[in-house]
Amino acid sequence: MLWACILFPQLALDSILRERDDADAPLVLISGPVQRRVLQAVNPAAAKLGLRAGQALTAARALADGFTCVEADPARIEQLQQLLAAWAYRFSAQVSRHYPRALLLEVGSSLQLFGPWPAFEARLRQELAELGLRQRIVLASNPVAARMLANAHDGLAVTDPNETRAALLNLPIDRAGLPADTREALMRMGLRRLGEVMALPRDALAKRFSAQVQVHLDQLFGLRNLGLGFYLPPDRFEARLELNFDVESHQALLFPLRRLLNDLAAFLAGRDCGVQRFALHLEHHEGAATVLLVGLLAAERDAAMLFELARGRLEALTLRAPVRTLRLLADDLPAFVPQHQALFDPRAQQSQPWEQLRERLRARLGDDAVKGLRAEADHRPECAWQGAEQGAPGTLLVAPGSRPGWLLPEPRLLSEAGLQLLGQAERIESGWWDGGDVRRDYYRIETRDGLRGWAYRDLAQPGPLWLQGWFA
Incomplete structure (x- = not known):
């Protein structure tokens, strides 16, 4: 061994x-009774002032200041x-x-x-x-x-x-x-x-x-064994950091926040797990602490990524009072599965995986601003695409490219000048049972700028094309 x-x-x-x-x-660490304070340790800047460990605080103040x-x-x-x-x-x-x-x-x-x-x-x-x-x-x-x-x-x-x-x-x-x-x-x-x-x-x-x-x-000399107790990691992470002064701006909180999240990342790496939810408590001199909840859709343990997510949510928070202490709690620590990557990654160097981009958008815009799409069993496009939470399963599988990923809130009248119809029409007749009866012929179109969309003619009132959505 x-x-x-x-x-x-x-x-x-x-x-x-x-x-x-x-x-x-210059900084010194002091200890001892109030009547005789002693310098326990000094940093290099304080040592240059002539201060040393073991020195009485009164002697140190007489020797230097600042x-x-x-x-x-x-x-x-x-x-x-x-x-x-x-x-x-x-x-x-x-x-x-x-x-x-x-x-x-x-x-x-x-x-x-x-x-x-x-x-x-x-x-x-x-x-x-x-x-x-x-x-x-x-x-x-x-x-x-x-x-x-x-x-x-x-x-x-x-x-x-x-x-x-x-x-x-x-x-x-x-x-x-x-x-x-x-x-x-x-x-x-x-x-x-x-x-x-x-x-x-x-x-x-x-x-x-x-x-x-x-x-x-x-x-x-190894002639007898020393009985050692071995460390077992806890099931939660908790860290507290007292600030040097009352902090009133988000910018001044970023350095201690980064330190806390670096410690969290080191803890997660040691336990070989990730974090999916943690709470940042901003404690004030008086009153209850302000609690900032950070939730992720998948487990993460990269310190830089966690910091970006927490910073995005912190900057959107209004501080009701100066902050004295930061406290970080994390007890949702699921297993961490590293993202699969190909040996030769075709993505550009600056591009991000979808999971990280999604979390950044949620941190900046809010949890409700980023939604998933789910296909329902309905031929009408406005009824087939339904908003859903990220990762929520749908009831219907849709072949990629068969329907546009971006539907307009309302169909928009489309000028046919410069348009090219791609292929034959697809007829949709549905909705007679719920009062939303539609009879339409849908066409794949391409604009003179190369954009591809999905447009229809209303068979009940024949007329121009109406743009329903765009293909990626």
């Missing part, structure tokens, strides 16, 4: 920066770690959150699907960068070794027990995950590397230190 450890060294800070559109501005302070939020970090576990589940069925700020993945069985480790690792790094997260990745032959080696390495890949042991023996003691008192005692003894510790008699270590130290060392 091969285990990859993905360590997120700045997870708390990244959980804030990924939600801001001014990530390059930086933003954000309170560390454990709930936000937990939500992000849940999302990361769902994302990693896409690559391995054995994903563990045993260690904080880290994911353990068994990837030995995944290499046949995702390619050799260098390509697999590059894909993991690219997707995590798109999620706005910094990472360190190490591959080792057991999960404890992978996690501890990630303390001192990034990009290390040791694929067999002997290579793993050699890398561990060279690991600094302060990076090996030992308890603080054990680490200090070993360093007072003049030991600096884990290999020096392993060279000591086992019985002497057992007498001097607690049994947990020996258990940890055995797990580190």
